[in-house]
Amino acid sequence: MTSRRYLNVFLIWMLLLLSGCSATSATITPTSSPVATNLQGIKEYLLDHTGALVTAATQLQTASNRYYELAQSVNFDYARLWQDRRNDTIAAINAAREAWMIASPIYEKMEGIVAGTPSLAQFDVDLDAGAAGDEDPENAVSFDLVLPDGRILPKPGNLFGVTESTLWGTETAFASQVKADWNEDGTIEFGETLPDANVLKAGADLLVKMVRELDASARAWTPTESDAFTALVVMVPTMSEYFASWRDSRFVLGEASTQRDFNVISRLADIQDILSGLEVVYAQIRPRIETVDPDQAAQIANGLRNLKAFVADIYAQERSGRRFTPEEADTLGAEAQNLATAITGQISQMAGVLGINLAE
Numbered sequence: 001m002t003s004r005r006y007l008n009v010f011l012i013w014m015l016l017l018l019s020g021c022s023a024t025s026a027t028i029t030p031t032s033s034p035v036a037t038n039l040q041g042i043k044e045y046l047l048d049h050t051g052a053l054v055t056a057a058t059q060l061q062t063a064s065n066r067y068y069e070l071a072q073s074v075n076f077d078y079a080r081l082w083q084d085r086r087n088d089t090i091a092a093i094n095a096a097r098e099a100w101m102i103a104s105p106i107y108e109k110m111e112g113i114v115a116g117t118p119s120l121a122q123f124d125v126d127l128d129a130g131a132a133g134d135e136d137p138e139n140a141v142s143f144d145l146v147l148p149d150g151r152i153l154p155k156p157g158n159l160f161g162v163t164e165s166t167l168w169g170t171e172t173a174f175a176s177q178v179k180a181d182w183n184e185d186g187t188i189e190f191g192e193t194l195p196d197a198n199v200l201k202a203g204a205d206l207l208v209k210m211v212r213e214l215d216a217s218a219r220a221w222t223p224t225e226s227d228a229f230t231a232l233v234v235m236v237p238t239m240s241e242y243f244a245s246w247r248d249s250r251f252v253l254g255e256a257s258t259q260r261d262f263n264v265i266s267r268l269a270d271i272q273d274i275l276s277g278l279e280v281v282y283a284q285i286r287p288r289i290e291t292v293d294p295d296q297a298a299q300i301a302n303g304l305r306n307l308k309a310f311v312a313d314i315y316a317q318e319r320s321g322r323r324f325t326p327e328e329a330d331t332l333g334a335e336a337q338n339l340a341t342a343i344t345g346q347i348s349q350m351a352g353v354l355g356i357n358l359a360e
Contacts, residue, residue, distance in 0.1 A: 037288050039223040042113065045280045049110040050215035056103035057208045060163065063096035064204035068148070071197035076149075078176035078194050090182060093195065096204070097167050103207075104160055104265055108273035113281060114214070116231025118359045119221060123214045125158070127207070132157040145206065147198040159210060161261035162203040169193025170260040174200075190250070190263075228285045229351045230359040235278055236304070237344045242271050243333025247326050251318060268315035271336075275308040282347075289350045296346055303343040310336060 070089055074080045081089055107114075107128055115124035122142065124130075130141035133155030145153040145162065156162050165171035168191045176194040181187070246252060246267035248259045257263065262270070282304060289297040314332055318324065324332070351358055 037225055037228075037285060039225070039228060039284050041284050042223045042228060042281055043218070043221065045277070046110055046113050046218050046221075047215070049106055049277075050211065050218045053103060053106045053110075053211045054208070054215055056099055056106055057204070057211045060096055060099035060103055061204040061208045063092055063099055064163075064200045067092035067096060067195070068197040068201040076197065078178040082178055082180050082194060089194070093167065096200070100160075100163055100167060101265065104164075105269070105273055107160065107211075108270045109277050112235040112274045112278040113231055116234040116278075116281075117221070117223075117227050118230070119227075120214070120217060123210065123217070126210060127214070128158050128160045130158040143206070145199070145202050147202045149198045151198065153199070153202075157261070159203055159207045163200065163207060164262075164264055165260040166195045166200045166203060168264055169195070170263055190255075225285065225288070225354075225356050226359065228281050229347065229356050231281055232278060232285075232347050233344055233351070233358055235274065236307075236347070237337065237340045238274075239271070239307075239336035239340045240333050242267050242274075243329055243336060247329035247333070252324055252326055252329050254323070266315065266318060268311055268318060271311045272308055272315065275304065275311070279304055279308070288354060292353050293350065296350060300343060300346050300350075303339065303346070307336065307339045307343065310339065 067089065070085055070092060071078065071081055074084065111124060111128060114120045114127075115129065125139070126141045126143060129139075131139045133140040135157075140155045141158055143155070145156045147153065157165075162171075162174070166174040169175045174196050176196055178194050179188055180192055180194045182192045183189075245259070245262050248257060249267065250257045250259075250263040251266045251268075253259075279301075282301065286297050286301060289300070314324075348358070
């Protein structure tokens, strides 16, 4: 998925050439004394979120280990676990879910920086964006998941997806085969599941390991203007990707959805979190753009703000109870993509004027 995102850099430049934007930008001359860009705010923002993510992921690991210990105490006999330790089991799973729902938005708020920075982008593949190897080998995660019982799951998909689908039962291969009617109403509903404790523990353990590595890499990273502009050009025009995921999720399709992840937190919420992080990035480079074209600098800021507001309005309607159709989701996604592409074109143009290279 990251390789597709970086392809956007090339495509945007081609669109600029075809539309004549490059010729227009040639008439804009940078000031003789360019403003020095202070990018420390980007790193501080990133470190605030990597630190918070380590804490939340560790809480997920603790709750997952508690569930594993409960399952281990009955020799992984899930029917017996449900019969004898039902309340403890529900408490452990709920604690893990609560931690996951804290951790996931924390990551989304920094995803624009992580996924858009070449030296950090592999973390995004493995944590949040990478596919399972048997579904999409070209965009698959880099790891195999080794379970405590010795089983190995080859390239099972990204870790937030693995832990989500294990905790809420959207991937049958990651669940026990015991029917667990949590509210005892005679119907097995979404989320009424007993996870495979081995999968959950392995996923949570590796998630903690990887977010600690991300935190260490973020501390060693010094952002450059190329990093900042590249993150924006790579990540702003990903609206169609996110809206397609939203369209295929339970938030649109309900019980008909076969998508295993992004079913617990709406992608509309994720998009707003991602754009919030990208606004932080843009705020750091805006003074540079203002030295050559103050109007363009303001237009880009307004464009990002309007794109975020567009998504926020759709999310507010969803939260109020509206269920959008897949066709409506596609239409809205196309509109968001058009807004994003226009913004990206302006940012790319300014990078060219300023002589800032974008990563390919």
